[in-house]
Amino acid sequence: MERSVAQVALFTALIAVLGIIPKITLGFGVPITAQSLGVMLCGTVLGARRGTSAVLLFLVLVAIGLPLLSGGRGGLGLFVSPSAGFLIGWPVAAFATGCIVERWRSAPLMLSASLASVVGGIGVMYIFGIVGLSIALDKTLVQSTFLVSAFIPGDIVKALIAGGLTAWIALVRPASLLSRRS
């Protein structure tokens, strides 16, 4: 239990730190912040339940005012802002990502973790994000989808990185890959 509690706490802290580090610019010039990568990794490394816990605890800390989101943002205001849907979708995204990695064991880990990140970290998260954006800005779902579509290529790259990192963790720290231990 100590190990899983410590990992949940450390991953919550890691999501925060990924928001503090400078933006990473991809090879083709698209700048990305790494916090949603942290959400994907929570699912692929910690598994569905622990990954969701880590993301949920992070959001609680953000809600009570700690400036942990990228750009030093925090507070209840974020949960009524246009990006609220994405934040609410984070725990669900981590859960979906973790579920896929835990159950799809026949495929190579890099493939299953990457695809799980695409389904959870992009598919699920964008469903919540687009609905949230649509409500906050009073736009149709199609218009909201158009507004966020520019971020999808960066998120696909993040999903691939999450897959690669997870496979790498399986090689160098297999005991830390809680998603494949149960």
Added chain:
Amino acid sequence: MISLSSPVRTQAHDWPATSKIAGLGAATCGLFFLENLTGQVAAFVIVILIYLLPGWQFFRSGLQALWRLWPFVLMLAIFHFVTGTLKEGAIVSLRLISAIGLANLVTMTTPLSEFADSTEFVRPIVRRLGIPPKTLEIVFVLVVRMIPVLSERAQTLHVSWCARSRKRPSWRFILPLFLIALDDANHVADALLARGGLAAEGD
């Protein structure tokens, strides 16, 4: 470290956090049901007046937090200008500013300790997710302690990267940071075990 704290003490600081959060929920719902421009302008003016009540210093601090919304407001203005629906644009923009303004108001006037007490609703959820609710305090303490530690290590990695390469740090920078976090988690788990473990703390 708190991004949204009031520079002055107000009467609202003494109100219970749960009441303020419930009030915020009701007010936000009200704003979303208010469909006319006059109503949204009135709500916006009320929010501004509430910000002005504790004084100029509080107002400026609140305004700084709201200023971060300008990209969204600009995007909305351009969209509604292009589509010729400026009135709808004004309604949505005012609703957005008022809702976030009220939420920031609650954050600014609620001490962190009270906010933490009002997060009891998380306990049953994390219990279902496999984290004993009684260990939640330890988890929060670990998170708050580890953020500056990991942040410092990230800075060190950043400096090391810059010392070795002319290029800006790429995604590869996350690899060692991730490994450090995993190793630290193992060290923390060993330390917890060495102090008797969490079994006594859990349910």
